[in-house]
Amino acid sequence: MSNPPLLAIEDLCVEFATRRGPVTAVRSVTLQIAKGETLGIVGESGSGKSVTSYAVMRILDRAGRIVSGSIRFGGMGLHDADEDAMSDLRGREISMIFQNPRAALNPIRPVGKQIEDVLIRHAQTTHDAARDKAIEALERVQIRDAAQRYHAYPFELSGGMCQRVVIAIALACKPQLLIADEPTTGLDVTTQKAVMELVNDLTRSRGMASILITHDLGLAGEYCDRIIVMEKGEVVEAQAARELFTAPTHPYTRRLIRATPHAASSVRDLLPEELRTQEKSPAAPLATSTAPILEVAELVKEFNLPGGLWQRLKRRRKGESQAFRAVDGISFHINRGESVGLVGESGCGKSTTAAMVVRLLDPTSGSIRFKSRELSYQRAEQFVRSPLRRELQMVFQDAHESLNPRSTAAQSIADPLLRIEGLTDSAEIRARIEHVAMQVGLPRELLDRLPHQLSGGQKARVGIARAIVTQPELLILDEPTAALDVSVQAVVLNLLADLKAEFGMSYLFVSHDLEVVRLLCERVIIMRAGRIVEHGPVAQILSAPAADYTKELLAAIPRPAHLLPVC
């Protein structure tokens, strides 16, 4: 590297003041980015990767401050620049794309106006020409009918479209450096692919440097030249992307690569050897000849469209339907002891299906037969008292949101025992709780903590413990690992595999991640727009998909060539 780097961070330390004294979030981080280079910063939550980028933009919270070190951007020191200089720089020289595009946009201002604001703020245009420039910026991020979209409010656009608008704002003033902080987390895989390729094309065609901050090694591997791995505020490894995957030097990097599902051939491969549990043999030989545990036939769920009397009359005049079909006549079955994956992108009706199967939602029509008994006759409110309630349980998507913030872990797990099983003896309840906590690997001393005092993985365990404490026969898992770091996801997936082997439970595994489904399920159902596109054994669908949509889903998974399984 003969020419000086565009951005050079030297020995950066960032501290946050908290109730328990200062906490160092970033310690002596050193990194450089040359012009036109794409750098990936990979790490799990709490690794300091976002804080580093906030320090570069000087947008740390009030509690955070740069303790030592320097940040130099093209010869200018950013670590001690004043607020005036920084606000000139932000957006014009360095731009940022945030994780949640909807939150990053002003909800009550048309998106075109928001692009104009940036242009005018940095004196890139006059008021008269702003409109044309904004439309041009929208066109560059491949938004169709840009002139009409100019007037759209963020809520009228999909998540992917919002992220495109954010990119348009970030690139409007032709900055030299773009920082993308988890730009595609929360977007569907096909949208993720489109957004990432757009960013890649735009930055490369303009010779811009960019930093991609992500927890997904696969994504970083596919789009970055160099990758920096961070753990607990420190840089543990910095290498060119290819070398990082072929010859990782740091043990943490190796563990991270191992925990990424892309390369693994079974769920056991995700964990390092020393953490693997003994393979448990099935408790009883599974009788596969018996009737399926769950049969769903022609299930339909319609939601009424919003709007008052006037809109209803208008729809009637146009002969439109008054309801939206979220689930449109789907049929499938689950055998005893089998795991079935239900895969689709957001809005395809997979969560609605799960909610109907678990009897939280009443279907509009169709039948749900559980252990040869029809469930759909009983309304969801009455199902609470059904004896089948304890055999049909669910693990929720967001472990944090699914725990009552005022209940300790033990109280949350005890709830089904008190309400469903009607236990009253507190010693017996405590014993059951401790037993199930041991099964899910939750240390006993954590049982008296409140949810916000637990980590993400621990909360996931509490959620699973609550669901299995009544020993259900069918467990519905609604994206149980979507919000978890890969290493925690690896542990939770192994736990689920162990529990299934031990108790012979059946799983309905709802997910958007085909890779995870591949490791945990025997059969998979692909859903789109409320209908089943394709279903069959996992191996067959993943290796030889019949439907175009499945092919598209598979192609969109970021999978750098050097990350393919090395068998």
Added chain:
Amino acid sequence: MADPALAAALPRVVSQRSALVHGFAHFRYVMTANPVTLLAFVLLAGMIMIAIFGPALVPYDPLATLADKALQPPSTAHWFGTDQLGRDVFSRVVAATRLDMLISVSAVAISFVCGATLGAFAGFWGGWFDKLSGRFLDTIMAFPLFVLAMGIVAAAGNTIQNIVIATAVINLPFYARVARAEVSIRRNTGYVQAARLSGNTDIRILLMKILPNTLPPMMVQLSLNMGWAILNAAGLSFIGLGVRPPTAEWGIMVAEGANFIISGEWWLAFFPGGALMLAVFTFNLLGDGLRDLVDPLRRT
């Protein structure tokens, strides 16, 4: 440990005691983290003590009139001076604390319980009950609230009980609205769904899972309302409704003393007015502290 029952009981005893210790530690943390909260709680404790023990400790009988000592300025014998009938203003201000606190606490308690219940049901089930109760509350809100309170007391009769009811009615919509909003944003959260799966009935979910979680914002509302209720009760007495002379009450004392301000006897209205202000001030400061106390997220 030979006895297994004892061994099983021991951790439970320990965990119960540690819960108390934790509770106290949390209280101490909230107090020390914010000196304003500490001040508010000290003032509240003082007011409660005065309300309980004040009437027994005052130097003079608050109702005893001494014609020869009328309208004396503050002195060592009469700290706050005497009024037009020779009654000791200090004794009357202290004695009035109990009555004013009683009126405001019971009025706020009634409107808190009724309003929270009404709002919680409306927010949880929605539908016709929500619409009906919403319009009913709008009707109350449509009146100028003090005028409505005046109307209720004037129509129902001039008693302390009716002051309490009137104050409760005009505060009802605020609690109902806060409760409705807080419940309706929580009614489909993950932990509520999980509670359904755990076999809880709807009513149990509402009372045991959702309502406790709406406490932090309700507490802020509660403390603001307390100050307001005291002002309201004093205001009703000031215009001659509600508590009747010669009962010691801050509002009446201000009203009576107002006639003497022009002639230079300022202490008659100044001291009860100051007490009123201090009470309102205390309750308004209390809000943040109360919220921090009941918010589980503030615990570590």
